[in-house]
Amino acid sequence: MIWLTFINYGAWYVFIFISIFWILTLLKNREHVAGRTGRRKYPSLSVIIPAHNEEDNIEETVKSISKLNYPKRLLEIIVVNDGSTDNTKNIAMRLKKKYNFRLFNNKINKGKGHALNRGIRAARGEFIACMDADSIIEKDIMKKMLPYFDDPKVGSVTPSLKVWKKGSFLEKMQHAEYILNIFLRKMLSFIDAVHVTPGVFSVYRKSVLREVGGFDEHNLTEDMDIALRIHKAGHTIENNIEANSYTLCPNSWKTLFKQRIRWYRGALNNYYNYRHMLFNRKYGNLGIFFLPANIIAITSLVVIFAGMAWGYMRSTVDSLWKINLVDWDVQVMLGTFDLESLSLIIATPLILGIIGVLIGGFVLYKSFKMTEGGIKEHKPTYLIYLLVFPLIMMLFWILAIFHEVAGMKKKW
Amino acid sequence: MTKKRLDKEILIYTIIISSLLFFGGVFIGYNINMDRLSDIQKEINNVNSDVDNFQLQFLFFDVLGENATCPLLKDTLANINKKSYEIGSKITLAGQEGKIQDYSEQDNLIEEYSRVSVSYWLLANKMKASCESNATTILFFISKECDNKIPNPCDDQGYVLTYYKEKFGNDLLVFTLSEDVEEASVHVLKDFYNITEYPTMIVEGDKYENFVSKAELGIILCEHGMCV
Numbered sequence: 001m002i003w004l005t006f007i008n009y010g011a012w013y014v015f016i017f018i019s020i021f022w023i024l025t026l027l028k029n030r031e032h033v034a035g036r037t038g039r040r041k042y043p044s045l046s047v048i049i050p051a052h053n054e055e056d057n058i059e060e061t062v063k064s065i066s067k068l069n070y071p072k073r074l075l076e077i078i079v080v081n082d083g084s085t086d087n088t089k090n091i092a093m094r095l096k097k098k099y100n101f102r103l104f105n106n107k108i109n110k111g112k113g114h115a116l117n118r119g120i121r122a123a124r125g126e127f128i129a130c131m132d133a134d135s136i137i138e139k140d141i142m143k144k145m146l147p148y149f150d151d152p153k154v155g156s157v158t159p160s161l162k163v164w165k166k167g168s169f170l171e172k173m174q175h176a177e178y179i180l181n182i183f184l185r186k187m188l189s190f191i192d193a194v195h196v197t198p199g200v201f202s203v204y205r206k207s208v209l210r211e212v213g214g215f216d217e218h219n220l221t222e223d224m225d226i227a228l229r230i231h232k233a234g235h236t237i238e239n240n241i242e243a244n245s246y247t248l249c250p251n252s253w254k255t256l257f258k259q260r261i262r263w264y265r266g267a268l269n270n271y272y273n274y275r276h277m278l279f280n281r282k283y284g285n286l287g288i289f290f291l292p293a294n295i296i297a298i299t300s301l302v303v304i305f306a307g308m309a310w311g312y313m314r315s316t317v318d319s320l321w322k323i324n325l326v327d328w329d330v331q332v333m334l335g336t337f338d339l340e341s342l343s344l345i346i347a348t349p350l351i352l353g354i355i356g357v358l359i360g361g362f363v364l365y366k367s368f369k370m371t372e373g374g375i376k377e378h379k380p381t382y383l384i385y386l387l388v389f390p391l392i393m394m395l396f397w398i399l400a401i402f403h404e405v406a407g408m409k410k411k412w
Numbered sequence: 413m414t415k416k417r418l419d420k421e422i423l424i425y426t427i428i429i430s431s432l433l434f435f436g437g438v439f440i441g442y443n444i445n446m447d448r449l450s451d452i453q454k455e456i457n458n459v460n461s462d463v464d465n466f467q468l469q470f471l472f473f474d475v476l477g478e479n480a481t482c483p484l485l486k487d488t489l490a491n492i493n494k495k496s497y498e499i500g501s502k503i504t505l506a507g508q509e510g511k512i513q514d515y516s517e518q519d520n521l522i523e524e525y526s527r528v529s530v531s532y533w534l535l536a537n538k539m540k541a542s543c544e545s546n547a548t549t550i551l552f553f554i555s556k557e558c559d560n561k562i563p564n565p566c567d568d569q570g571y572v573l574t575y576y577k578e579k580f581g582n583d584l585l586v587f588t589l590s591e592d593v594e595e596a597s598v599h600v601l602k603d604f605y606n607i608t609e610y611p612t613m614i615v616e617g618d619k620y621e622n623f624v625s626k627a628e629l630g631i632i633l634c635e636h637g638m639c640v
Contacts, residue, residue: 009438017430024422024429192416223514285418325573326626333575348441355437406448 008307012352014128018297019359022187026358026366029190033370036147043149044075045142046125046206049135050115055087057248059095064136066099069143077101078109078119079133083109088133112199113217120206120214130206135200135247136164144243145203155208155235156227157243158185160371161198164246170256174249176364176385177393186241193290194237197227201245208235220410228274231286241370246305257396264400265410271295271371298397305394307349361386449517455499456524462492463531470535473542482543489539489547490582492532497577499525500588504570523593530597533587539571547583548616548636555591555610565623569611572626580638 026033051058056104058079065077077099081089083106096103104118116130122208127149131137137159145157147287160182163175188194197204203225212229227237250256271291278295293347323330328403364386466488472481503521536549552573558566573586589598591610601607605614609621613629616636624632630640 008433011429012437013434016433017426020430020433021422021426024425025419028419028422190416191418273541284418289418320551321563325571329575332578346444348438348445351437351444352434352440355433359433 001141005238007303008349009352011303012349012356014296014300015304015356016352018293019356019363023359023363023366024128025187025190026272028297029112029187032190033241035187035240037144038147040352042071042074043110043127044074044076045070045127045129045203046078046119046123046286047080047129047201048116048119048123049077049133050082050112050119050130051079051084051088051092051346052082052109052112052115052278053084053086053088054133055084055091057134058088058091060136061131061133062101065131065175067139068137068141068172069139074122074125076125078122079103080115080119081105081182082112082115083107111217113215113219113222116222117214117217120153120209122204124207128209129201130199130204131201132199132247133373134164135245137245138243141201141243141245142203145324147239148238149203149205151238153234154238155230155233156197156199156202156203156204156237158189158194158237158239159200159243159245160185160239161200162244162246163249163370165248165251166378168251169381170253171249171251172381173385173389174256174261177389178249179367179371182241182371183363185239186370188290189237189239191285191290192236193284193286193292194239195227195231195286195290196221196224197230197237198245199223200247201243202232206305208233219269220262224267224270225273228270228277228286228379229330231283232274232277257399260393260396261400262410264397265404268400268404299389301394302397302401305391306376306398309390309395320377357386360390419527427537446517452499452521453524455502456521456528457493459492459499459528459594460524460531462488462495463528463535467490467533470538470542478543482539485539485543486545486582489536489545489585491507493582493585496532497574497586500529501570501574504567513618519593522590523595526589526593526595528590529587530595530601533585536585536587546637547585548580548633548638549585549587550606550616551601551614552586552588553591553605553607553610553612553614554588557591557610566611569613569623571611572624572629575626576629576633576638580633583638584633584640619638 047068048057049061049065054061061080062077068075079092079096079101081092081103089105092103095101102122104122106115106118120128130141141159145159148154148157161178162182163171163178166172166175174246185194185196199222202228208230209226212233215222215227230237248258274291277287278292323333326333361401364382365375368382464486469481469485469488472484486559499500503518503525533549536547539545540547540549550573552569554566554570558564568586577584578580591598591602591607605612605619611623613620613624617631618632620632633639
């Protein structure tokens with residue numbers, strides 16, 4: 001079984017390598033982390049809000065867009081009610097009178113991609129922002145994102161996406177994850193390898209959206225698909241770490257599970273669909289480096305998790321089996337327990353794990369420092385996030401791979 | 413705006429730093445394991461000295477007689493008994509963890525431990541005959557052949573023996589011998605008792621092949637005066 005040990009060690013090396021790469025990328029580009037400023041002319045902007053069963057949140061979303069610090073004559077809001085079965089349509093019709101936006105209604109649910117494309121076809125703006133209906137934005141977000149479009153090669157600019165409501169323990173843990181993703185997206189922008197344009201106020205040139213054919217209406221993760229197509233068409237995607245948008249995240253394990261299975265299956269599908277980009281110089285750093293590295297990194301983390309899970313399961317089963325041999329006389333066997341036996345766990349895998357956690361902790365700390373000035377509260381939660389959440393996400397990855405291989409039905 | 417290139421300098425520094433961290437971790441783990449094996453070696457050396465001491469103490473019989481010598485021998489035996497069994501467990505546990513290590517070093521330890529166990533067993537039998545001890549001796553033969561079976565019957569038997577050792581303390585003397593070592597004295601005993609199956613226990617001269625459950629071993633020990 002020595003090959004299993006080598007694979008496990010290899011997986012740790014990959015994790016350490018990629019983490020160190022991002023830390024060094026940050027060090028090299030630390031003076032460019034802050035957002036750019038100063039665009040003289042405001043272009044026309046259409047904000048498209050696809051909504052399916054968002055009666056609880058759509059009002060806040062529309063209100064947030066209406067408060068955008070942007071010339072009103074150049075701002076167009078389009079809401080696409082995508083076959084909602086709750087009160088979204090009625091609420092949207094009421095809000096239309098107050099906030100003066102264009103409303104389109106799909107009689108049946110056709111999916112987010114379709115709703116976005118319907119909005120794009122109707123949009124009059126030179127720039128398009130896509131906005132999930134369970135999200136809000138800060139009012140200066142457009143001013144912060146526009147300067148990046150001075151470069152004609154930029155096809156899209158992504159915001160700094162954070163968790164809107166952080167009440168529960170699960171939401172706080174996802175907040176840490178989103179903060180880490182903000183860091184990663186910024187680092188990716190330094191090497192022109194941003195591979196996802198989040199659905200919460202990513203801004204696109206309408207010409208680029210038309211050039212790439214709009215959103216894929218059958219894709220579970222249309223935000224990743226469109227980003228890869230934008231790169232494929234020769235455009236770049238930038239990021240402003242100071243342009244804040246906020247979204248609701250799952251507040252139960254069940255909804256988190258459903259969301260992550262969708263995300264990860266979507267990612268697997270996209271990696272497969274865009275496999276011709278892997279190691280392809282034509283697609284720059286995204287093709288040569290990031291996409292292959294990301295696949296290897298995910299595989300490594302799955303291997304590490306599977307190794308740990310296998311080890312824990314084997315130890316547990318072994319312990320239960322042995323205790324059963326002596327008719328569950330635990331009291332007698334406790335006499336054999338000593339600290340020295342416990343010290344046997346101090347071995348290379350544990351040491352590599354400690355190194356991994358320390359590096360991960362440093363990256364998390366820098367992420368918080370860049371986005372929120374530091375970790376001001378809930379420190380124990382973020383420590384738990386560091387130690388536990390990745391293991392849970394790796395379990396979700398394994399389940400997503402299983403769902404995909406088994407050909408299970410895809411659900412939004 | 414010029415196309416962003418992957419910074420080769422960053423890549424080189426990344427390879428250097430991550431390699432330092434990774435191989436540093438592997439090196440620390442390797443050294444911890446080597447220290448562990450070294451500690452076990454020291455403990456074996458200590459037991460070896462105790463066994464030599466034990467042999468020496470037998471010479472007191474002629475000078476001081478049975479009444480004065482037997483308590484001394486029993487104390488020494490109890491001391492060796494505890495240390496010896498702990499060493500056996502440590503070697504087994506360290507091996508079970510399946511870490512990358514110097515397997516030859518571990519094999520050397522098992523060989524040396526087996527040699528010490530044989531000496532200890534011989535002296536324990538001699539002491540029992542001289543001092544009318546009630547201790548029950550068990551020769552416990554194991555083999556790497558057991559690793560091919562699920563569950564591992566040698567490990568399972570070891571666990572049951574540990575249970576009874578906890579119960580009976582110094583009244584139960586267990587001597588673990590590995591069939592895989594190149595130690596002549598172990599092979600002499602193996603041939604004498606015609607050991608062909610693993611695990612096998614020789615309980616006060618009686619042979620019991622393959623795994624013996626807790627209940628069955630309890631009955632066997634009770635037959636030798638050790639009842640729970």
